Amino acid sequence: MRTPPADREATADLLGVLAYGELVAFERLAGDARLAPSLGDRSALAGFAAREYGDFVRLTDHLGALGIDAEWAMGPFVAPMTAFHDSTRPSDWWEGLMKAYVGDGIATDFYREVAALLEPATRDLVVDVLGGTELEEFCVDRLRAGMGAEPGLAGRLALWGRRLVGEAMTQAQHVAVERDGLTRLLVAGLSDVEEISRLLTGVTDRHQERMAALGLSG
Amino acid sequence: MRTPPADREATADLLGVLAYGELVAFERLAGDARLAPSLGDRSALAGFAAREYGDFVRLTDHLGALGIDAEWAMGPFVAPMTAFHDSTRPSDWWEGLMKAYVGDGIATDFYREVAALLEPATRDLVVDVLGGTELEEFCVDRLRAGMGAEPGLAGRLALWGRRLVGEAMTQAQHVAVERDGLTRLLVAGLSDVEEISRLLTGVTDRHQERMAALGLSG
Numbered sequence: 001m002r003t004p005p006a007d008r009e010a011t012a013d014l015l016g017v018l019a020y021g022e023l024v025a026f027e028r029l030a031g032d033a034r035l036a037p038s039l040g041d042r043s044a045l046a047g048f049a050a051r052e053y054g055d056f057v058r059l060t061d062h063l064g065a066l067g068i069d070a071e072w073a074m075g076p077f078v079a080p081m082t083a084f085h086d087s088t089r090p091s092d093w094w095e096g097l098m099k100a101y102v103g104d105g106i107a108t109d110f111y112r113e114v115a116a117l118l119e120p121a122t123r124d125l126v127v128d129v130l131g132g133t134e135l136e137e138f139c140v141d142r143l144r145a146g147m148g149a150e151p152g153l154a155g156r157l158a159l160w161g162r163r164l165v166g167e168a169m170t171q172a173q174h175v176a177v178e179r180d181g182l183t184r185l186l187v188a189g190l191s192d193v194e195e196i197s198r199l200l201t202g203v204t205d206r207h208q209e210r211m212a213a214l215g216l217s218g
Numbered sequence: 219m220r221t222p223p224a225d226r227e228a229t230a231d232l233l234g235v236l237a238y239g240e241l242v243a244f245e246r247l248a249g250d251a252r253l254a255p256s257l258g259d260r261s262a263l264a265g266f267a268a269r270e271y272g273d274f275v276r277l278t279d280h281l282g283a284l285g286i287d288a289e290w291a292m293g294p295f296v297a298p299m300t301a302f303h304d305s306t307r308p309s310d311w312w313e314g315l316m317k318a319y320v321g322d323g324i325a326t327d328f329y330r331e332v333a334a335l336l337e338p339a340t341r342d343l344v345v346d347v348l349g350g351t352e353l354e355e356f357c358v359d360r361l362r363a364g365m366g367a368e369p370g371l372a373g374r375l376a377l378w379g380r381r382l383v384g385e386a387m388t389q390a391q392h393v394a395v396e397r398d399g400l401t402r403l404l405v406a407g408l409s410d411v412e413e414i415s416r417l418l419t420g421v422t423d424r425h426q427e428r429m430a431a432l433g434l435s436g
Contacts, residue, residue: 023260023261023264026248026264026267026268027248027249027251027252027264030244030245030248030249030267031245031248031249033245034245038289039289039292039293039296040289042241043241043274043278046241046244046245046271046274047271047275049244049248049268049271050244050267050268050271050272053264053265053267053268054268056261056264057265060261071256071257071258074257075257078257
């Protein structure tokens with residue numbers, strides 16, 4: 001992997017997509033909280049949502065410190081992310097947890113790879129923002145218990161997981177076509193097609209591992 | 219006004235209704251954020267929501283410190299508050315802001331009066347939690363601008379404001395009938411019917427002032 005010069009356009013893109021992603025994650029978790037089967041789970045999810053908002057503030061503050069307007073940086077990602085979320089509305093508590101687990105997992109893996117190609121201050125912030133595993137652990141715990149108690153839920157969630165991946169890939173392609181900054185960063189930062197393919201394989205492998213952690217095949 | 223002995227049941231009730239109110243306010247503001255006309259207003263409302271979650275944590279922590287189970291304390295208020303919110307779903311950004319402004323305003327005024335009858339540690343926490351005026355200022359600013367720009371909005375919001383008050387009063391009566399702790403605290407803490415009537419008049423007057431601040435009659 002070569003280290004490319006700090007690419008302002010790519011930095012704005014990555015921070016923009018991440019910041020907007022945190023804002024949407026906040027809204028989504030807050031909305032899913034209402035589907036919780038108990039007040040305890042409901043306030044737990046509200047807590048995860050509040051943390052996403054805190055990360056949103058850190059990312060937009062960092063954009064501001066770089067002299068980049070946060071709304072401008074987030075703008076290009078509003079439409080594709082809205083399309084993704086509109087096409088994957090959870091119909092119940094379990095689908096919401098699965099979406100948080102699978103969707104955020106794939107996004108985290110991918111953004112972490114991209115962040116590795118950026119200058120240290122941005123990279124460290126992104127890695128730190130992406131670092132928490134509490135929501136993932138919460139989802140796995142509740143999903144496992146749910147599938148143990150409700151016959152048929154595992155099959156339904158396996159299908160739902162595949163649909164989430166498919167929709168995420170569709171929207172990611174749209175973003176890649178439209179956002180030169182991110183694409184050029186990947187092409188410049190990765191020395192050849194093999195490395196790009198290794199990145200994508202890594203993201204896919206970790207998705208399979210997450211499904212396996214639930215006893216499901218990806 | 220007499221100062222009654224610290225009433226554990228009333229304390230649990232007040233902290234319970236407030237904590238649950240903060241959790242619901244968090245969810246509601248996070249949901250309303252999606253209706254925002256700009257990314258800036260959307261993230262501002264998300265910020266207010268995150269703050270409500272912080273207050274929720276402070277209130278449930280305080281319940282815990284008093285040895286009172288937070289879920290148990292919140293339980294009695296889930297049904298009436300759900301009924302209130304189900305019957306007053308905002309249909310757009312303006313109705314959401316109006317609901318935050320009018321509904322939270324009345325609740326704040328009322329809870330502040332009740333808190334004055336409790337022991338100092340609880341009273342000070344409640345007064346502090348209720349103290350912020352930023353959300354109120356945000357609502358007034360945006361609502362005034364909206365009514366200035368959109369003919370007919372003022373009339374619609376005046377009607378909506380009256381409906382919010384009516385629904386809030388209906389649910390408050392249900393709570394009063396069911397929650398002896400709060401009712402007895404009020405009856406014990408206020409020396410006579412005149413003081414109770416003064417409390418209610420005060421809450422109503424401040425509602426009229428809030429409407430007047432928007433150029434509307436209550």
